Amino acid sequence: MRPISFSDEQDIYQNKFLSLNSVNADFGEFECEYFVVDKGRRSGGIILRNDKVLLVRQHRFLIDDMSWELPGGGVAADENWEQAAIGECKEEAGIICHSLTPVIQYHQGIDTTPSPAYIFEYVDFTKSTDFEN
Template identity: 40%
Template sequence: MYGVSLEHDMASMKEKKMKVPQIGEKQVVYENRYQRIYCVTADFGSFMKEYFVMETGQRSGVVVVHEGSVLLVRQYRLLIGRLSYEIPGGKIDDGETPETSAVRECLEETGVHCRNLRPLLFFHPGLDALHNPTYLFHTNEFVETSSEKIHTDEIEQHVWIPLTSCIEMVFNKEIIDSFSIIGLLAYHNLMSSQSNPFESAGERLNNISLNRDEFIE
């Protein structure tokens, strides 16, 4: 089961005598086929807070691994003005499960048809201003299909990069997409814990050669 229930959170707030805010009605201020932005007000009693929330639907992605290397795509991203290394993934369409969506996205972006996906992680990239529940999977089972299936207008190329190099790229700011960073670190932690269950996550990362001066700004 993913996450913690809203009922549990509300009960916890009441136990701590924290006032549960009164939430007003959603007022949609903008909407298109990809996203919806709405405004909502929360009344905390002593003050009011206005939220602008962007809903982009659910998304899923997959960490595909072959002989120690991870499948990444390179695509243009507006806010950085250049190509970005990312794991395959995208929006979950109506009627899809997170798993079938991840399979479809990977096939469209790379021509790789994944099989037997395993759950890796569930997370929310934001808890106030962005609603985009995200499911991540991992697999080492796949079949490479025709390159004709790849959406070349969206994806510049796909590459296989060793997992250790991917982790170094994260801390050297060569991989900066949060979706991919979370997936890669989660998978690296999973594999490391299986090989050495007594080593902490921090110790695993410290064993990677990183340029700390470049990482800290």
């Protein structure tokens, strides 16, 4: 069943990482309140060498453990998708990427978390000399 109408979004909370809004949906027979978490645009990449993929490890709160992930993160307002992917790769993996090829654009969450993401393949890259784990 599709909603008949939606209310305007009501701002609940906002910081530099996300915004939280509520929206009421009228389905005719009932109403439902949705809470929408917008984390902004995300960008990352895949580094392949000798049929192996480079992953980085980061602590994640929900699992209270380290998680293996592709290097990536948020896209700042003054960045494009490619600039963010290059910056995140250097920051998280110590790899300087010189050339990117788009692989896929998708939404990480399609229910109540709008978070468009791009994944690139880093085609030409070198190790950073000033990277510290």
